[in-house]
Amino acid sequence: MYELAKKALDLAEKAGAEEAEVYYVSNHSTGVNFKKDALESAKDRLSEGIGVRAIVNGAVGFASTNSAEEVENTVRIAVAEARVRESDPDWVGLPSNGKYPEVSGIFDKRIEAMELEECIGYALELVEGTKEVPGTLPTSGGFTRAKSRQLILNTNGIEIEEESTGMSGFVDVITVNGETSTAYDFAVSRSLDIDFLALGKRASELALRSRGGIKIEPMRTDVVFHPFAFADLIEDAFAPSLDADNVQKGRSGLIGKLGEELTAPELSIYDDGLIDAGMETSASDDEGIPSQRTTVVEKGVLKTYLYDSYTAGKEGLKSTGNGSRASYTAPPGVGLRNFILDYPQTDVIAGTDSGVFVNTVIGAHTANSISGDFSVEARNAFTIKNGALDKPIKSLMISGNAFDLLKNITGAGFDVRKVGGIITPSIRVSDMSVIG
Amino acid sequence: MKDIMQDIKFYDCRVIEGSSTSIVLDNGKIEEISRNFTRGAGIRALCGGSWGYTAVEGEIDLKKGVSAASKLAFSMNSNTPKEEVELAAVNSPVLGKLPEIKIDPRDVPIEDKVELLKSIEAHARVEGVHSTKVMYMESEFKIEYRSSEGVESAYELLNTGFAVSAVAAENGGYQAGRESRFGYGYEVFEKENVLELAKKAGSSAVELLKAKTPKGGTMPVLLDQELAGVFAHEAVGHASEADLVLEGDSILANRIGDLIASPLVTIIDDPTLHEFGYYPFDAEGVQSSRTEIIKEGVLNSFLHSRETAGKLGGTPGNCRAQGYSMPIVRMSNTFIDNGDAKFEEMLEEVRDGMYLIGSRGGQVNTGEGIFQFNAEKGYLIKNGELAGLVRDVSLSGKTLEILNHVALVGNDLKMTAGRCGKGGQLVPVSDGSPHLAISSALVGGA
Known part of the structure; x- marks a missing residue:
């Protein structure tokens, strides 16, 4: 062929x-x-x-x-x-x-x-x-x-x-x-x-460590999300709003937010098709636009949406190299490349007096991709006490909003993981609603 | 090569040829018309306790495929020999009546389809809606099955459907309403009142803007047919898939014959129904048949492939695959059977709690028997009456607890078409239920 x-x-x-x-x-x-x-x-x-x-x-x-x-x-x-x-x-x-x-x-x-x-x-x-x-x-x-x-x-x-x-x-x-x-x-x-x-x-x-989970009372607390959990929330509750196609069609929670303080001031986000060995790295995107590094959020400020050549042409802009196809059976649409969350790294659990650590979440795909609202079940979750993981938690629901989540980031770990194309460390978010 | 084939005790092939058409109307404008034609085959070979599988696309050489799959199986078996797999014995399928098609969608000009989408779009665009998307899908495929045991059969299916979504916005808040229907012929657009459905999607989005986000907590709930159907499928159906049972990843393992649910609950999987999960024979050439998973509260049967039925005993016929992928145990049309309670009785039963409607999807951990589903919307129930509309509500809990907390089962069974994902494969299914009153469940909210 x-x-x-x-x-x-x-x-x-x-x-x-x-x-x-x-x-x-x-x-x-x-x-x-x-x-x-x-x-x-x-x-x-x-x-x-x-x-x-x-x-x-x-x-x-x-x-x-x-x-x-x-x-x-x-x-x-x-x-x-x-x-x-x-x-x-x-x-x-x-x-x-x-x-x-x-x-x-x-x-x-x-x-x-x-x-x-x-x-x-x-x-x-x-x-x-x-x-x-x-x-x-x-x-x-x-x-x-x-x-x-x-x-x-x-x-x-x-x-x-x-x-x-x-x-x-x-x-x-x-x-x-x-x-x-x-x-x-x-x-x-x-x-x-x-x-x-x-x-x-x-x-x-x-x-093994998750056995014998305890019940916890509903509360608002610090939550540290493992890269698996955080990447899921970013992908389903936040990323769709960056898609220029959604923005142009009124289906994004980020309409009119360019240049605004969107996230915690120490957070920067890059969409990068060029990094060494990335899962979404290639010389070209899926329609022949050269790959590039795009600063999406710079020190808390939203700099751009993500474009393929059609959505860029609509606004007289240049594609950001985000033309993406799931397979040869579909025309290109906007998709993330390597999506990198960058926040000053510390030993984030050690720096948390009390809170909750969440390894993975189930149900992130049920998030409202426009408003960013989500309600997920946390898996392999633990209480954090005096800077260390304490007890496993039996059952935990976490509700929140992706945009608030990014605003309320207060820390990141050293444990950067490639979760497919999303590259993130563990992230701590303050004042999350959890129901045990 | 001859030597290898002596050790291959079974192989089979599925050849699939299909084409699909999709039309996407976005904010009233055609965004995409696409056609896709594919041909391919999936070939399995069994050597001792190991499977070899090859999938090829385009031009197919079955002989070469069988030999490649056999080599894989042989090599796996010599590297890591294990207990032989015994496949449950089956007969060649007898094809029953396929779903009737009155209007062949291929005879409908594309211009007519676009017109239909445009009128669906116009109806979804009620006041307050500022963005819409309508999708039309049509697919036809032919499946030919043959095995080393001499089973040979083939069928063709065609399906047609649409999905509409509407988004309403106000003061920085966004809400969406969605509806979709699938059927076998173009008459689905006449049978279902699609324009009314489109209007419902639009109104639902607008209403949700005004809805409140309630406080979560443990309370009695009433589930509508769609959400209860999702529960039947996700929480019970998946846990009854015998491959998960054998992996030790099901809460239902070793529970056959036990009373695991309220005696009001009967849950059935029936691929012979002409719903979206219909098939005349499965991906192993096994004739489809109805399975009572739970019968009046008692766990009655798991869902089986030939391999799992060979291991656990039971009837095969639930082994399915997406395209040329390797077949695995799957559901078809899964539902909670009708009871006799009326809607008003159920409201009265719940008294003070929540009515949860529709589903935005969910997930389940079959090993631990816990689940989480997000409802599209809900209503507070106060003093046995519907009070305010609420949104961002979810249902979560333990599968067995919910099954035992079923207090009343309605008499208004309704099926919803969808696609189910497992092992990276999507297959068409439907699920359904009558309304269910649950005495206690965990509702997530703000």
Whole structure:
């Protein structure tokens, strides 16, 4: 199919497209999964496909396929769809003049060449890690490695091809004796640098430590969010409001807030497609715009929304390199790149007299993505007493608002984690409402 | 290669070919028309206790696929041998009646679909609404199944549906209202009063702006059909999936035959119903059938694949996959069966508490048996009557406690279509319930 990308572009022009874009992606992944402590299955998945955007008279049509035989037909459909639509006055044009930066750390030959036996080895390390902690058992988990290749071509001269690798491990564990408690841990990386043994061990230690939870009274208190918990809240309750498409359509809680004090004054937030080895690092975004580092919040002040080329064109601005596609089957929309929360780091738990520490939350996706309101169940939560974790908490609900959350940040830990593309340390927020 | 195949005691293939059309109307303007055509296959092979799985897209060479999956299974089994997997025996499926389609959406011109979306949009835009989004979706797919045991079958399905969301804003506050419906033919747009639904989404968003955020706490609650359906699916249905039971990740493990709920509660999973979770046979070629998960309060059956039924005993037929992914145990159409209580009786039963309506999703920890769901909205109940509208309310607690606290079950069962995620795979499902009165539950609020 890769060979057909150029042909598809020519076909689109011949079929009457004034502008056209072909997005090709292929992915080869291998995964080994376990159930309890036994390896259950090995999976090998090869996928590739093409998505075509065709523009006729300022209207866009889109079609996609994973079948080489259907490429011609797909191009014709995209052009025909564009003809059905009225001209879009906001359409400026497909990206052009791509001059791409060098990026590093997104391709690891060892991952590309990895054989099944090695994958089995890493999956077994995850299981072994959990066994170093007596009293727990893994319930499920797995290891995956992947290699992908992406090619973007358009009639404005964009031609950018990139290859990348990635791997990940996750494990769910449960305690086996006495009161049941569960925990999970996971890690993702572009290269072969995850300690799977330690990952399994961490999950088991957390499950064990969470047993015998106490009930706490409803109160307002300091909450320290582990990177897993904080990243979930940021992704679901805050990030949608930065999407320029949501802003332009009146679906963002950040409309009219540019230049305003939005968060705690010591917080800065960057959206960065260029950092070394980031999960969202690449020379280009998913429509051929060169990646960049964007300061979203500078010392508490909101500096910009995030744009793809369409939303940027609508306002006469430049794309921030946030054109993003979930797969070849969808046209691009605005998506986060590596999203970095930067706050002065301290030993944040040691600096907390009393409060609550929350490892993970469930239900963040139910947040109101416009107002930022959320209500989530905290998992593996602990009381904090005199600067140390004290007792596990049985059941805890946390309600709040993402914008208030960012205003009320009073501390951050040293424990920066890559939670997918969101990169954050543990974050302390004052005056949160918790219900035990 | 010959040697390997001697050790492969089972393999099967699913070939799926499908296409989908979506139209997105954003603030009254067409934002996207897209078409997608895909073809691919998922192939499993079993060697001893290990599965090998390959998925390929585009041009498919099944022989090559079977050999690749077999190699994976063989290699897994020689590296980490374990107890043999015994698959429950099954017969070739007999295809029953597929959902009837009166109006084939493929015969409806795209211009008509766009017109329909525009009128849905206009109805959602009630006073106070300042942004809308309407989506039309249509997909058709053909599934062919065959296995090394000689089972061979195929079916084609088509479904159509729409979703509308409206956002209202006032003084920096935002609220959204949503409605969606899915069916098998284009007649879904006639059967359901879609324009009325659109208006409801708009009005709901506007009303919520005025709603108060109540104080949370433990109290008696009344759940509407949608939220109670989400509870049935998320909290009970997932815990009854036999793969989770075997992993030790279900609160329902070792409880078959126990009274685990109020005797008023019967929970069923039925893929034969022509609801959104319908399928004639599952991803293992097993004919679909109805399962009573809880029968009058007693845990009656888990949901099974051939592997889990082989291990635990039970009837397979609930193994499903998204596209070319590896099949896992899933629900279909899951619901709490009708009781006989009337709505007014239930209000009186709750007396002072909260009426929780709709769902913005939720999550559950099946191992510990705890859950959390956010309602779309709610009403305070005072002296057995509905009082003020409230928002940002959620329900959380322990699955078994809620099941035992069911005080009354209504007689107004209603199903809602949706998609359920598990193991990174989404499959179409529906869930439902009549109204439920619960004597005590934890409600989250401000």
